[in-house]
Amino acid sequence: MYEVVPFVIGYLVGSIPFAWIVARCKGVDILRVGTGNPGAGNVYDNVGKLEGVIVWLLDMSKGIFVCWIGKRCGLPILLIFGVGGLSVLGHCYPVWLKFRGGRGVSTLGGVVLFITPKVFPIGALFYYIKDKIKVRVLREPLLIVLLFVILYLLYRRDFSDVALGYVVLAVAVVIGNIPHFKALRKQP
Numbered sequence: 484m485y486e487v488v489p490f491v492i493g494y495l496v497g498s499i500p501f502a503w504i505v506a507r508c509k510g511v512d513i514l515r516v517g518t519g520n521p522g523a524g525n526v527y528d529n530v531g532k533l534e535g536v537i538v539w540l541l542d543m544s545k546g547i548f549v550c551w552i553g554k555r556c557g558l559p560i561l562l563i564f565g566v567g568g569l570s571v572l573g574h575c576y577p578v579w580l581k582f583r584g585g586r587g588v589s590t591l592g593g594v595v596l597f598i599t600p601k602v603f604p605i606g607a608l609f610y611y612i613k614d615k616i617k618v619r620v621l622r623e624p625l626l627i628v629l630l631f632v633i634l635y636l637l638y639r640r641d642f643s644d645v646a647l648g649y650v651v652l653a654v655a656v657v658i659g660n661i662p663h664f665k666a667l668r669k670q671p
Contacts, residue, residue, distance in 0.1 A: 489556045493549040493566035497573025497590055500580050501541040502526045505534050514583065521577075522585030539589050545570050546593025560598070564648030567594030568655030575658075587656060594652065606630055 502521040506513035509530050513521050517529040523542055527535020549570040553563040571587040571594065588610070596603040609630055 489549070489553045489558060489562075489566045490569055492552055493569035494573040495578075496545050496549050497570030498577035498579055498584070499545060499573075500577050500584070501545075502538045502585060503580060505538050505541075506530045509534060514580070520585050521580060521583065523589050525585075542574065542585075542589030543593035543596065545574065546590040546595075547597045548593075550594055550597040559644065561644045561648050561651070563598065564594070564651045567591075567598070568651050570594065571652065571655045572658060591652065591656060598648065 500521050502513050502523060502525065506516075506521075506526055506529075511530050513519075513525055513530065517525045519525070523535050523539035526538045546567055550563050550567045553566040558566065571590050573584075574587045574590040575584045576582040577584045592603070592607065592610075595606060
């Protein structure tokens with residue numbers, strides 16, 4: 484019974500809607516402005532830069548925290564990835580916002596930072612450059628996971644539980660972004 488606790492915590496912590504909370508504190512309903520996405524990017528663009536950075540850090544901390552919980556519970560690395568994946572799904576489908584969430588990029592970043600801190604800066608740089616050249620693609624979470632897999636394999640030169648864990652994260656990201664992928668397909 485206790486083995487499930489980290490996974491439940493992973494989802495519930497992941498589903499804390501920090502973007503919605505921070506925006507509400509500023510008198511803004513983040514679900515009704517900009518993209519309507521309850522994520523750090525929408526808060527940054529429509530509430531304030533500082534608030535967007537705060538949401539980004541809080542959302543990343545969700546991924547870090549749940550992975551730490553998994554490690555403290557003695558879970559093997561692959562299951563820690565599973566707990567992290569559930570936090571990403573929680574972010575994408577938060578029970579508190581009737582399952583209407585963000586894309587999970589920041590929470591995913593927290594999971595990656597906790598598990599493979601040496602790989603994280605390269606992925607973060609990729610994301611920063613992508614953002615600076617104003618490329619806004621709905622497929623970006625999946626591209627980031629694939630980038631992390633490639634970087635990890637280049638860095639470690641083996642296929643281990645960590646690489647397999649990245650596959651688990653990729654599946655979580657795909658499932659978490661199904662509504663966004665459907666919206667992308669409807670665009671001309």
